[in-house]
Amino acid sequence: xxxxxxxxxxxxxxxxxxxxxxxxxxxxxxxxxxxxxxxxxxxxxxxxxxxxxxxxxxxxxxxxxxxxxxxxxxxxxxxxxxxxxxxxxxxxxxxxxxxxxxxxxxxxxxxxxxxxxxxxxxxxxxxxxxxxxxxxxxxxxxxxxxxxxxxxxxxxxxxxxxxxxxxxxxxxxxxxxxxxxxxxxxxxx
Numbered sequence: 495x496x497x498x499x500x501x502x503x504x505x506x507x508x509x510x511x512x513x514x515x516x517x518x519x520x521x522x523x524x525x526x527x528x529x530x531x532x533x534x535x536x537x538x539x540x541x542x543x544x545x546x547x548x549x550x551x552x553x554x555x556x557x558x559x560x561x562x563x564x565x566x567x568x569x570x571x572x573x574x575x576x577x578x579x580x581x582x583x584x585x586x587x588x589x590x591x592x593x594x595x596x597x598x599x600x601x602x603x604x605x606x607x608x609x610x611x612x613x614x615x616x617x618x619x620x621x622x623x624x625x626x627x628x629x630x631x632x633x634x635x636x637x638x639x640x641x642x643x644x645x646x647x648x649x650x651x652x653x654x655x656x657x658x659x660x661x662x663x664x665x666x667x668x669x670x671x672x673x674x675x676x677x678x679x680x681x682x683x
Contacts, residue, residue: 503573505540506542506573506575506576507573507608508608509539509540509543510576510579511601511608512539512543513543513579514579514604515601515604515605516533516534517530517597518594518597518598518600518601521593521594522598525593525594528551528560531547531550532551535547535548535551542570543571546570546571547567549566549567549570550563550564553566560587561588564583564584567580568580568581575604575607578600579600582600622678626674629670629671633667636663
């Protein structure tokens, strides 16, 4: 398995969906995997999917068995959806299945998965906004409470125990903000 950059995983997932949709369309025209792959290349695939499909077409045209070329293609890209597509194609070719039906079903599945990723992304954006509002409300409510109650302000600023509690509260709040920012950065990649 090869290691991939975080942003590349999304790109490969989307390219796998694009490839599956294109293969499905071209196999409806002519039930030939090599023909469909060549048409996908002519239609314009982006890297790294283009390199993998191009190598597959070249190997098969050079005389390599399709199953063996699919195995080598499978080693190029380690994304799970791409791996599933190639395993399904390999079994379909081995047992002489209905290639257009298989690709249509795989395209439907990958479209559903992509829709779910989009739905989750939107849901996560809403949750992040809500968390940000809560993090902003904490200091605002503390300052409001301390500003309206002079005895409470004196308790937290004059006594040693109050200062320790204030410091602990501020450090806890800063840790929560730092954790939130770290999670935001991780999700954004």
